[in-house]
Amino acid sequence: MRIVLDSNILGRSFAKPEGVAHELLLRLLQSDHALILSDEIIFEVAKVLRYPRLALAHRQSEEEIYNFTGWLHDAAEVITLNPLRLAPTRDRHDIFVLQTALSGGADVLCTRDRDFFEPPASTFLQSQGIEVLTDAQLMRRLRV
Secondary structure (H helix, E strand, C coil), X not given: CEEEECXXXXXXXXXXXXXXXXXXXXXXXXXXXXXXXXXXXXXXXXXXXXXXXXXHHHCCCHHHHHHHHHHHHHHCEEEXXXXXXXXXXXXXXXXXXXXXXXXXXXXXXXXCCHHHHCCCHHHHHHHCCCEEECHHHHHHHHHC
C-alpha cells in the first residue's frame, strides 16, 4: 500500500512515542508499504510541533524536532506537489494533504482530521480510490 500520514498523525507519533501513531509509523517504515509525504506535510509537522501548547506537552528540543522532520524526509517517498491540481475541501489548509495523496498515488490517507471523513473531501477521495482511515483503523489493518 501507498500511505499518506497527515501531519496530525506524524505530530502525535513524535509527541507520544508510546502511542498508536508512533507504533504505526514504525510498522509502516519496517514493512513493504510506502510512506508518501510532501515537503508541505513535513513543514506542517515542524510548525505544529513548535506550537507552545504542544512544545510544553512533548518537551522535545528544537534539535529533536529538526532531527525528526529530517528523518521523515529521508524515510519517506517525498513527492513534489502540483499547485494547480485542485481538490475539494472545506479547509483550504488541507489542500496540500489532498494533493499529496493524489500526486503520490496513495491507496490510503491516514488522518484524524474530521474534514477528510466528510463531504466534499471524502466523496472526492473515494472517487479517486483513496481510503481514509484513522491511525487506529490503519494499525488494525496492518496487524492482520
